[in-house]
Amino acid sequence: MMKKILMMAILCLVFTTSGFAQFKRTAFNHVGLNAGVGTEGISIGVAAPISNFVELEAGVDILPKMLKISEQMNIEADASIIVQGQSVRIPDSPVDVDADFSRTAFHAKANIYPFGGNSKFFVAAGFAMGGAKLAKLSGHSDDLAQFISRYPEYSDEILNHVGAELSDYNIKFDKNGDINADLRCNSFRPYLGLGFGRVVPKNRLGFRWEIGCQYMGKLKIYQNGEKVDVRKALNDSMGEDGGDIADIVDKIQFYPVLKLQIVGRIL
Template identity: 50%
Template sequence: MKKLLIACFALLMGIATASAQEYYERGVFNHLGLNVSASTEGIGVSVAAPITDYLELSAGVNFMPGVKIKGDVNVDYNLGVLPAQVTIPNHDKVKITGNLKRTTMDVKLNIYPFGGNSTFFVAGGFSFGGEKLGKLTGHSDAIQSAITTFPTFKDVILNSISAELDKYNVKFDENGDINGDIRVKNFRPYVGLGVGRLVPKHRVGFRFEAGCQFMGKLKVYQDNKEVKINELNDSDDDLSKIIDKWTVYPVLKLTITGRIF
């Protein structure tokens, strides 16, 4: 009987030892992870370190690729208000370019409520930088030439000509340029949740995250001056309502995680 008890005890000790070996110990910054991600924030690179089994700290940078959209839009001329001596070649189209390029940085604290080797997490933190969500640019040689030729009537010319962007009339500046952008807050709190650890148990792992940045109200700028979107259009349309009420930026992120040590 004693031999049987000793054998059972030895077996139990062996199982306990094997289980302990399977457990991945996390201490305060005793490991380091390097990660690459693709998300609605762009292409991201980050570093992370565990604090305990329940906490993980990360910092990263996200690059939104320079996606450009080009097209021709109509030009609206109200030549009836111009003096007779002012002549402007009537060009019906002007080329404009939309650019979505931006860069942001973030710091996040990931909480694993079940500890151990559990991969479910809740994240909280903030993103900063990249206040411009998108830019709009364009140029008209004809309008620039008219203002250069008739500088006395600059304001009259600028007030009588605009580019028709869908339902909106966008003004030119004195150089014949169109410069507009949409901006949000520089500092944006963040919350999210998902599965996966940024410092994985094995050398390589995967992680999925869904969350949102609280970016505040969208603001429309033209020539670095804020304008109300309904001032660009006489009617109160759906786009005006979206810009007025859209205050969060959705984040969906897929990450390849790696443990350096």
């Protein structure tokens, strides 16, 4: 009887230890899915291990269109045009403007676990691609559009005297009475980060967090599809203070990343 009990205990120990030993991370032998939220927006991704020390991850980050701000700006048009010897004042009614921060980007990363095994501390290196427009500004003035259509031969002169006042900076209209401006960074952005948690967990479900930054390069402003000399534009509208602001804009070259994720293993 004792021999049978001892044999059963040994078999249970063997099966238990072999069950633990079965979970190994080798090249692409498991598949993980993850979903998260953070400063990059809502993220969805897929992951696979290379070894106990390295896991690869790829996915999409989406900042939804709900991140939009609507504001009313004044048209700065304290000027007139001369039409057939008569002075005609350019309209200066308010204009509704929307600031849209939505964008979509792809990311790919290698998560390196320096302590191997099932340790959870990791260092991440990779890149984000796409989503070069950080912010988009759009608006329309019916009054200005109608005025330009009434005097099309004076459109360039009219537009030289018209702008929407954003703080101390004037944003230019196009010939349709539209405002189209955006703030851009590099489309390809290298990334470094660190965090805690396996992207391919040993259990079916897990959690992880990550902090890091993307290198965006110099920020660029475009109006109506053309690049704007930020320093000159700010100096023209704000004087010496414009140069100080331009210096700050030049130094903002990194995008902070903070992400919380739910991770799961399907294989």
